[in-house]
Amino acid sequence: GQQLNQSPQSMFIQEGEDVSMNCTSSSIFNTWLWYKQDPGEGPVLLIALYKAGELTSNGRLTAQFGITRKDSFLNISASIPSDVGIYFCAGQFAAGNKLTFGGGTRVLVKP
């Protein structure tokens, strides 16, 4: 099946720091999505991208749809404690089709 490689697998943040994570695919996607999942809950959509090269922001979050349509990144600026959680990228090939999820990036707070 399709594989989405998401990195890093985990990271520690300190309040105020910027955070970056990315996803790469061996295949082209028509839509890239970024979700956040808190423990014991379902994923919540953060940003949706549906055009190659598109750069979209949602508050402190910025995501880009790679030109090759095989990658995407998510940046979180000036992180705050509530940014802790698991972030997933997901790709979709065509309208209504299923989503393929990346392995997730676990964001933790530096002790």
Place this chain on the structure above:
Amino acid sequence: GAVVSQHPSWVICKSGTSVKIECRSLDFQATTMFWYRQFPKQSLMLMATSNEGSKATYEQGVEKDKFLINHASLTLSTLTVTSAHPEDSSFYICSARRPEGRAYEQYFGPGTRLTVT
């Protein structure tokens, strides 16, 4: 809007019994619902796509006779885990798609944690 609920939120059952999980779209009609399974510290893996009024489409490796899916109405899909075993213990999450929304728009439920003893 676009709220999806799941019931129960957690369930413990004995090995060999069956468990039914409900997924409801509360404020919209969902022609398509998706069922995912998530093991600890892993990603979401799609199990099946459920279309209202028709048979579900299962992903490769998912036993359709073990994971029964019924999408009887535009607001309700159910997943029944039959003859559950400890290895079926997982976090089951559904999502629902609005037909009038963007193609990618899937709204996720809060998940159901199943523990089989």
